[in-house]
Amino acid sequence: MKLFSGSTSDVLLFDCAAAASEIAFMLGGEWDGCNAIVVPSSDKEAVNAAANLVGASWCYQGASTALLARLSTNELLRRYAAGERNFANANLRCAVLVKQNLSQCNLSYVKFNWANLSGVNFSGADLTSADLSDASLNEANLSLSSLHRTLLTRANLSLANLRGANLFKASLNDACLDKADLTGANLSFADLRGASFDDANLTGANLTGAKLTQGQFSVAVEVNQ
Template identity: 40%
Template sequence: MAWEITTEELLVRYDSGERNFAGVKLIKTCGAIDLKGLNLQGITLRGADLTGADLTGADLTGADLTGAVLVETYLERATIRDANLYSANLHWCNLVEADLLRANLDHVNATSAFFCGAINIGGFEHTILAKTNFKDALIPNRNICRGGNLIWDTTMSDGTIVPGPQFGDGQGR
């Protein structure tokens, strides 16, 4: 069940020790959802709507983002280690130079997402990677082209584009 909260209220509650913000919808104040550079380690944003939020440089280590809506969210240079993004919507999400060590990215919609220069990407399974950009990311092609992923006009780390539609078969390229 969705409930609304302002960015300021979320930060006050987080700073006082609360971590569970499952199902929250962040309300825009002053025209933006600004969470740049914040330490939000261990936060639960399961099913939360963070559409358009700016989390550039934020630390989301150990965060639970299962099923979160991260459409057009800025996670540039964010630390997203050990986070669970299972079934999250990353459509048009900016993950440029993000650190995704041990992050669960299975079953996500990463259509038109930008992983350019991202590091420590372990791989995906049953993920939509249509028009997704991995240019200069540290991920082997075999970790993209496997596990039933939908690959369609996907830009690989070396800049080549894999046309589609095709499904990853576990063999890699």
Template identity: 40%
Template sequence: MKPAEELRLRYARGERDFQQLELLKPDIGGGKLEYANLTGADLSGANLRKGFLRGIRLEGANLSQTNLEMANLEMATLVDANLTGANLRNARLSPVESELRANLKGADLSNAILSSACLYDANLANTILVGTDLSQTDAQKADFSSCVITQANFNIADLREADFSNCQITDTNFSGADLREANFTNTILERVNFNGANLKEATMYYSRLTDVTLVDADFSDVDLEYTELEGVNLTDANLNSEIVYNADPKIPIDAGELLTRYAKGERNFVRIRFTGQSLFEADLSEINLFEADLGAVDFRGANLSYANLKGVKMVMSNFSCADLSYANLRGAKLLGSDLSYADLSYASLTGADLTGADLTRADLIYADATEAVLSGAKFEGAECRGFATENAILVVSNFKGAKNWHCGIGAFFLNTILEDGYVVCGPDWSE
């Protein structure tokens, strides 16, 4: 009996647990495996076309090159599944106005075909979308947060209210897509095509757009607060409506007032909005700037040891030669900041975003960057003894010449330069 036939028979007899099952290119086209547990199974190259797979568990399964065209995957769990090269054209993953949501969190969808698939409100957070075809998909309200998106195709996709926050998006096509009220907060967009797209009332707070084209796009009422635009083509784009800058309820404080109050013994400056520019060589050790909005500040040579900078928002700030030892930078936004020669020993950078940051020759001894975004960051010549990078995002990161660095488990590589100059093209994860 062929393995596929045996699987069908066991399922028909009531068996549902098929964990770690290995089948060589099984043909189960049109078959029913509703609520089956295939966690960790190897179904690479399988034919599951038009399969009724509602509620199926495929966590960590190998579905590379699998044919899932027109399959019913409502409520399916595909967390950390390998779907590279899979065909999900017209697959039903998350039907509109239903609770039957598919969970693809952390899945690898490199070169997968999802054109015309239904992904309404689906969870695709932390997925790998390299060369993925999502054209004409219905992905309203879908969660694409913290994804690595390169050379993907979202042409004419319905992405209303979709979440693309904390993503790195390069060489990707959104032409003709409906992105009304989509969220691109804290996202890096390079060489992205939005020609003819509708981005009305989208949010691009704290994002960076480089060489992006918006020809004939509707770019009205877009929130561009603290957004960097370089080489953006807005030919014939609709900018008739006033660009929205959200009101900022935080208390404004300039450099003089902050230093004066600090000198008098005050340390608590929670959620302030800093309106100054330079705190050059300032002594601010143990200051509490929790969730402060600091913009772009000159902290060169400043003493911020033991400071609480958790959740602060900064763009293109200069911390060169600053003392940040033992500082709490958990969840901080440090996009494009200069941390060269800075002392970050024993600092907590868990979940921080250091996209594009310069950490050349920084002291990172026993600093913790677990789950941090380090995409495009430079670590050349940095001292990395005990530097924790478990589950960190290392897309286009440069560790050439870094000293004593050992990559943490679960870190994601894509065109990452290691300390010896070797390039990990990826996508890949450290083990």
């Protein structure tokens, strides 16, 4: 039976890596080692049939509603130790990853809300559009990380290292950044209303177009606007 037609390719995202691997085999696709496969222009009914066989959910890459892959903290750390760095779209809500190393990872669109990420090394990681609302990130290393459009509402970033981080259009409403190091960080057009910056270092930070509460920087912080 012919499953695919045409010369273009589709990227399909599944809710776990094991399902993606099995369905790639069934449909003759290329598995990325995570939760995605690349197939020739796909027959949706054939994909649904394969997904039903393994009890998986799926969506096209770029779909308006992102599919979040189920991922345990143990599996995340095991795969990171094995050299994998792509964990985009993973669901790690409420995860406990205190002082773990996740540097240089693709964590875009990951759901980390309510997670305990204290002391985690996220240096150089891509956290674009991730959900870190209500997460504990105190003393985390986020230097040179991409936090573009990232949701950090009510997050605890006290004593965090955010040197050179890109927080363009990030949402930091009511976040705690007390004693955080934001040297050279890009906070342009970020929403900082209600966030606290007591004793934070914003030397060289870009605050162009940032949304601020009146008198927000009345405490002693180093700021360049």
